[in-house]
Amino acid sequence: MVDSGLIVLTAFISPFIAERKMARDLLDDGEFMEVYVETPLSVAEERDPKGLYKKARRGELKNFTGIDSPYERPESPEILVDTSNMSAEQCAEKVISILKQRGVIGNPDD
Numbered sequence: 765m766v767d768s769g770l771i772v773l774t775a776f777i778s779p780f781i782a783e784r785k786m787a788r789d790l791l792d793d794g795e796f797m798e799v800y801v802e803t804p805l806s807v808a809e810e811r812d813p814k815g816l817y818k819k820a821r822r823g824e825l826k827n828f829t830g831i832d833s834p835y836e837r838p839e840s841p842e843i844l845v846d847t848s849n850m851s852a853e854q855c856a857e858k859v860i861s862i863l864k865q866r867g868v869i870g871n872p873d874d
Contacts, residue, residue, distance in 0.1 A: 766795055771868065779835045797868075799859060800841035805830050807848045 765772045778784050788796040808830070809817040820828035827833040838844075843862050845855035863869045 766791060777829055779829045779833065781836045781839065784838065797843060797863075798838055798841040799843040799845065800838045801845055801847060801855065803847045 778787075784798060788798070790796075803811075812818070816825060816828070817831065819825045820831040825831075829835050843859055845858050847855060850858070860869070
C-alpha cells in the first residue's frame with residue numbers, strides 16, 4: 765500500500781524493539797513513523813473492559829504483555845501521546861498536527 769502512495773496506519777501491541785525495527789527496515793527512510801501510545805500499566809488495568817489483565821495476573825492468560833511478558837519502551841518514537849493525561853481526541857489531534865507539520869498530510873489547497 766505504501767508503494768501505491770497511500771498513508772497506512774496500523775495499531776499493534778508491539779512489545780519488542782527488534783520487532784519494531786524489523787517493520788521500520790521494510791520501508792524506505794522517512795516512510796515509517798512510530799507513534800508510541802503511552803499508557804502506564806496501572807491505567808491500562810483500570811480501563812480493561814474485558815478483564816484480561818485480571819486473568820493474566822491470575823495466570824489464566826500466558827505471555828501477556830506487561831504482566832508475564834516484557835514490554836520494551838520505544839527508544840525514540842517519532843510521535844508520543846500519553847493517554848494518562850490526554851483524551852483519545854487530543855491524542856488524535858496531536859498525531860494529525862505533527863503529520864501536517866512534517867508535510868505528510870495537508871489540505872488539498874496547500
